Amino acid sequence: MEFARVVGNVVATRKEEKVRGRKFLVLQPVNLDMKPSGSVKVGVDAVGAGEGELVLFATGSTARQTHLTENRPTDCVIMAIVDSVDVKNERVYDKAEEERSE
């Protein structure tokens, strides 16, 4: 899994029947410094993520392992919302702290 910021959503009126009713979010992958890394992706939301949140996403056939995406044409799913990240015993991300400073 990788980290990403939710930076937007995608609206598509005409889409494959099997992905109807799914929420598509635009993801900007980030590295451990929380800086953008790599190109933007679109993922199906399985956890109720919102814009600006730091999330984890899984790609490939793994993305079909939720009840929302089972046997459906998806290759990227948001499967967790991140509360905190610790690297080498140092906190590099804290959602509560981020919300306080906003």
Add this chain to the structure above:
Amino acid sequence: MKPGRVIGRVVCSQKYPDFKGERFLLVQPTDWKKNDRGEPIVCTDAVGAGYEEFVFYIESREAGLALGEKEPPSDASICGIIDGVDMEDEVWK
């Protein structure tokens, strides 16, 4: 399977329900001689690995298989803690 080192952890209270009880760890991919390779990734933990431990992980669809019958949507799982690696040196030349 690929080698890596546990460098941290990720806490997520909101996660897909099938992940209940699972831990997310940060893994720095390495080569089999423990030299860092590429960017860290987040893995679920199937073996109870600890900080700084040398482990191997699996990627893609099979990663969910390591976590029991529910097969949660994980695309990387730690599947073993490495005690030692024996290899002929020619491999590295």
